[in-house]
Amino acid sequence: MLIDYYRFKYNMEKIIDEKKQGESLVLDQHKDNNRKLFIESYGCAMNFSDSEIVASILANDGFNTTQKLEEADLVLVNTCSIRDKAEQTIRKRLEKYNAVKRSHNPKMKVGVLGCMAERLKSKFLEEEKIVDLVVGPDAYKDLPNLIAEVEEGRNAVNVILSKDETYGDISPVRLQSNGVTAFVSITRGCDNMCTFCVVPFTRGRERSRNPQSIIEEVNDLASKGFKEITLLGQNVDSYLWYGGGLKKDFDKASDIQKATAVSFANLLELCAEAQPKMRIRFSTSNPQDMTLDVVRSMAKHRNICNYIHLPVQSGSDRILKEMNRQHTREEYIKLIDDIKQILPDCTISHDLITGFPTETEEDHQDTLSLMEHVKYSFGYMFAYSERPGTMAARKLKDDIPEPIKKRRLAEVVALQQEHSRIRTEEYLNKTVEVLIEKESKKSSEHWSGRTEHNSVAVFPKEHYKVGDFVNVRVNNCTTATLIGEAEGYSENN
Numbered sequence: 396m397l398i399d400y401y402r403f404k405y406n407m408e409k410i411i412d413e414k415k416q417g418e419s420l421v422l423d424q425h426k427d428n429n430r431k432l433f434i435e436s437y438g439c440a441m442n443f444s445d446s447e448i449v450a451s452i453l454a455n456d457g458f459n460t461t462q463k464l465e466e467a468d469l470v471l472v473n474t475c476s477i478r479d480k481a482e483q484t485i486r487k488r489l490e491k492y493n494a495v496k497r498s499h500n501p502k503m504k505v506g507v508l509g510c511m512a513e514r515l516k517s518k519f520l521e522e523e524k525i526v527d528l529v530v531g532p533d534a535y536k537d538l539p540n541l542i543a544e545v546e547e548g549r550n551a552v553n554v555i556l557s558k559d560e561t562y563g564d565i566s567p568v569r570l571q572s573n574g575v576t577a578f579v580s581i582t583r584g585c586d587n588m589c590t591f592c593v594v595p596f597t598r599g600r601e602r603s604r605n606p607q608s609i610i611e612e613v614n615d616l617a618s619k620g621f622k623e624i625t626l627l628g629q630n631v632d633s634y635l636w637y638g639g640g641l642k643k644d645f646d647k648a649s650d651i652q653k654a655t656a657v658s659f660a661n662l663l664e665l666c667a668e669a670q671p672k673m674r675i676r677f678s679t680s681n682p683q684d685m686t687l688d689v690v691r692s693m694a695k696h697r698n699i700c701n702y703i704h705l706p707v708q709s710g711s712d713r714i715l716k717e718m719n720r721q722h723t724r725e726e727y728i729k730l731i732d733d734i735k736q737i738l739p740d741c742t743i744s745h746d747l748i749t750g751f752p753t754e755t756e757e758d759h760q761d762t763l764s765l766m767e768h769v770k771y772s773f774g775y776m777f778a779y780s781e782r783p784g785t786m787a788a789r790k791l792k793d794d795i796p797e798p799i800k801k802r803r804l805a806e807v808v809a810l811q812q813e814h815s816r817i818r819t820e821e822y823l824n825k826t827v828e829v830l831i832e833k834e835s836k837k838s839s840e841h842w843s844g845r846t847e848h849n850s851v852a853v854f855p856k857e858h859y860k861v862g863d864f865v866n867v868r869v870n871n872c873t874t875a876t877l878i879g880e881a882e883g884y885s886e887n888n
Contacts, residue, residue, distance in 0.1 A: 428454065428457045428458055428459045429457060430457050430458045430459070430468045430469065431458065431459055431460070431461040431466055431467050431468050431469070432450070432453055432458040432459065432460050432461065432467065432468070432469050432470075432471065433460070433461055433462070433463070433464050433467035433469070433470045433471070434446055434449065434450060434460065434470075434471045434472075434473065435471070435472050435473065435488065436472075436473040437472065437473065437474055437484060437485060437488075438473070438474065438509070438510065440578055440625070440627055440678070441580070441627060441628075441629070442473045442474070442509055442510070443473075443578070444578045444580050444627055445473060445508070445509065445532060445535070445580075446473045446508075447578075448535055449471065449473070449508065449535050449538065452535055452536060452538055452539070453469075453538060453539075456538070456539040456542070464491075464492070464495055465495055465499045465500060466500070467500070467503055468502065468503065468504065469503070469504050469506065469542065470492050470503060470504070470505045470506070471505075471506045471507075471508055472485060472488055472489070472492075472506075472507055472508065473508045473509045474507055474508065474509040474510055474511035474512065482511060482515075485507070485511060489505065489507075489519075489525045489526065490525075492505045493505065493525055504527045504528065504542070504545050504546070505525070505526050505527050505528075506526055506527060506528040506529065506530060506541075506545075507519055507526050507528075507529050507530070508530050508531075508532075508535070509531075509532055509597075510532065510593065510594075510597040510598065511597075512529045512530055512531045512532075512554050512597075515529075516529045516552055516554055520550050520552060527545045527550060527551070528541050528542070528544075528545050528550065528551040528552065529551075529552040529553075529554060530552075530553055530554070531553060531554035531555065531597070532583070532597065532598050532599075533555065533583070533598075533599060534553035534554065534555060537553045541553060573832055573833055573861065574619075574620055574621065574861070574862065575620075575621060575622050575623060575830065575831075575832050575861060575862050576621065576622070576623045576624070576625070576830075576832060577616050577621050577623075577624050577625075578624070578625050578627045579609060579612055579613060579616070579624050579625070579626055579627060580604065580627045580628065581603065581604050581609055581626050581627065581628050581631060581634055581662065582601060582602065582603050582604065582628030582629065582630065582631060582633060582634050583598060583599070583601075583602055583604075583628065583629070584598045584599040584600045584601045584602060584629060585598065585600075585601055585629040585630050585633075586600055586601045586633070586642060586643060587630065587681060587683070587684075587719075587721065588719055588786065589708075589718055589719055589720060590717065590718050590719045590785060590786035590787040590790070590791070591708075591718060591748065591751065591779065591782065591785055591787045592782075592785060593782050593784060593785055594629050596784055596785070598629060600641050600642075600643060601629075601630065601633050601641060601642040601643070602639075602640070602641050602642065603633075603634045603635050603636045603642065604636070605636060605639070606636050606657045606661075606662055606665060609626075609662065609665075609666070610665055610666065610669050613666050613669055613670055613673070614669060614670065616673075617670045617672075617673055620862065621673070622672075622673060622674060622830055622862055622864070623673060623674035623675075623676065623830055624666070624673060624674070624675060624676070625676040625677060625678060626662070626663075626666070626675065626676070626677040626678075627677075627678065628679075629679070630679065630680070630681045630684060631659055631677045631678065631679065631680060632659055632680050632681055632684035632685045632686070632689065633659070633681070633684050634657075634658065634659035634662055635656060635657070635658060635659075636656065636657040636662075637652040637653065637655070637656040637657075638652050658686075658688065659677075659686075659689055660686065660688035660689045660691070660692045661692075663675065663677070663689065663692045663693070663696070663699055664692050664695070664696065667692075667696035667698050667699050668696070670698075671696075671698055672698070672887055672888075673698060674698055674700055674830060674847065675696075675698055675699045675700065676700045676702065676849075678704050679704050679706065680703055680704055680705050680706075681706065682705055682706070682707065682720075682722040682726070682727050682730055683720070683721035683722045683726075685703075685705065685730060687733055687734075687737065690703075690733070690734050690737045690738055690741075691737060693738060693741070694737055694738050698887075700847040700848070700849070701738055701740055701741045701742060701847050701848055702741065702742045702743075702744075702847065702848050702849040703734065703741060703742070703743055703744075704743075704744045704745075704746075705727075705730075705731070705743055705744070705745060706745060706746035706775075707727055707745050707746065707747065707765065708720060708746055708747060708748050708751075709747070709748065709751065709754075709758065709761070709762055710724055710758075710761040710762035710763070710764060710765030710766070711724070711754070711757070711758035711759075711761040711762060712724050712725075712761075713753075713758060714751055714753070714754055714758050714761075717751065717752065717753060717787075717791065718748075718751065718787075719786065724761065724765060727765075728765070728768060728769075731743060731769055740848070741848075742772045742818075742848040742849060742850070743769060743771055743772060744771055744772055744773045744774055744775070744849070745766075745769075745771045745774040745775070746774070746775045746776075746777075747762060747766075747774060747775070747776045747777070747807055748776075748777050748778075748779050749762070749776070749777070749778050749779065749800055749803040749804045749807055750778050750779040750795040750799060750800030750803055750804070751779045751787075751795070752779070752787060752791035752792055752793055752794055752795065753791065753794065753795075754779075754795055754803075759803050759806075762807065763806065763807070763810060766807070766810050766811065766814065767810070770814045770817060770818065771811065771814055771815075771818075772814070772815060772818040772819075772848070772849075772850070773811070773815050773818075773849075773875070774811050776804060776807050776808055776811065777804070778797075778800040778801060778803075778804045779793070779795065779800060781793045812874055815874045815875060816874040819850065819872045819873070819874055819875065819876075819877065820872060822850065822869045822872065822877055823869055823870070823871075823872060824868075824869065824870070825868075825869055826866050826867065826868050826869070826882060827846045827847075827848075827850070827852060827866070827867055827869060827877065827879075828846060828847060828864055828865070828866055828867075828885045828887065829842075829844040829845065829846055829852045829854070829864070829865050829866075829867045830844045830845060830862075830863075830864055831843075831844040831859060831860065831861050831862060831863050831864075831865060832844045832845065832861065833861065834856075835853045837853075838853070840855060840856055841853045841854060841855055841856060842854060842855075842856050842859060842861075842865075844865075846877070850876075850877055851875065851876045851877065852867055852869070852876070852877040852878070852879060853876060853877070853878055853879075854867050854878070854879050854880055854881050855880060855881065857881055859881060859884075863884065863888060864884065864885040864887040864888050865881050865882075865883070865884060865885060866881065866882045866883055866884070866885045867879040867880065867881055867882065868880050868881075868882050
């Protein structure tokens with residue numbers, strides 16, 4: 396239970412938020428649309444963001460969303476391949492869809508979107524025959540054509556990875572939004588080729604979205620009353636716009652393109668300056684791509700949140716090399732120290748994998764000692780799960796017994812719980828700015844929101860409302876939540 400809690404506490408790009416898994420999404424109905432779409436999302440924030448893009452495309456193709464599976468003309472599930480559990484969940488949902496199709500709605504069409512599409516297209520379409528169409532993350536604009544193929548009685552598939560698709564020209568429909576926070580996708584793909592990761596194979600090479608389209612989306616969200624955005628990508632630090640094209644081809648760009656290129660640090664400042672009253676967050680960062688220019692931009696602008704998710708994966712240099720991480724333990728620690736020098740109160744979180752192939756007890760102790768050095772505020776911890784198609788699956792034997800993986804994971808989680816308590820207690824008797832997002836789950840008399848450091852805070856409702864920035868005096872806490880009382884509106888309103 397404790398492991399699950401820490402694994403899913405916060406909704407970051409690579410992190411699977413269990414509370415959101417399997418949400419059937421609904422948006423405003425168009426009176427002229429006569430077909431019904433049922434769409435569920437599983438996995439990371441990127442998948443949920445992609446579902447908003449899909450909903451927007453299909454709304455223009457005659458589909459209204461429904462939450463009633465039985466009445467749907469088209470059922471789509473947006474998938475994740477990062478863990479075996481996720482894949483098993485998807486298979487169970489596909490069984491459910493097909494059972495409903497057989498018993499209630501024989502004309503229903505079933506499709507799989509996202510990261511599982513490319514890897515399992517043959518199994519789903521030809522061997523198991525459980526879907527009608529398979530669409531990869533770069534092919535959503537082709538959905539109307541693929542649906543037409545299916546309606547003609549043919550299976551349809553498009554899992555081609557693009558070198559330039561960013562969906563920057565699609566205005567996402569905000570599905571079941573709280574009207575306060577929103578994701579803005581800025582990059583797609585990843586070039587880093589970590590040996591445990593499926594992303595380079597399912598989402599392709601790194602490419603960045605036109606900054607003008609990003610700023611336009613941010614301004615549009617502000618005009619609709621949104622108070623916070625999260626810049627989203629597999630690796631936001633790799634953002635680089637020089638007129639279009641893959642990041643790896645930047646060295647071939649012209650002198651003018653290089654001189655006018657927009658980095659992630661530049662983009663952060665553009666967003667912060669465009670909407671000074673809007674909070675700006677980002678996820679996820681990769682240590683080898685994180686530059687101190689980004690941290691300096693954070694220090695320069697009050698509305699850029701003092702929080703960095705900085706996955707380390709292991710504290711052992713030997714394991715980092717096996718993972719093909721392009722940083723050492725020493726380099727990572729120096730980066731943390733440099734961040735803290737520029738932004739002393741910056742909150743840091745992590746990803747950690749226990750039981751990676753060949754991991755010894757000494758390697759595990761290196762991870763624990765790294766955690767002791769940094770004392771992360773929170774983290775996302777996993778026991779290694781081999782993913783087919785990755786370099787680790789091809790070249791490394793999954794040789795750590797499950798009991799050892801779980802024991803090491805439990806030790807990591809226990810240490811993180813201790814550090815989370817220490818970091819949370821640092822806020823006692825201090826005043827923090829909280830953006831109200833929703834009613835507290837535990838009390839209808841309390842609001843729940845987050846600080847700029849990504850800590851959850853709860854306090855009595857009084858006269859405040861969702862979307863308000865409120866100064867809250869912290870007088871109590873748990874390992875994960877600040878508890879306090881409102882002192883008044885912050886100057887950010």
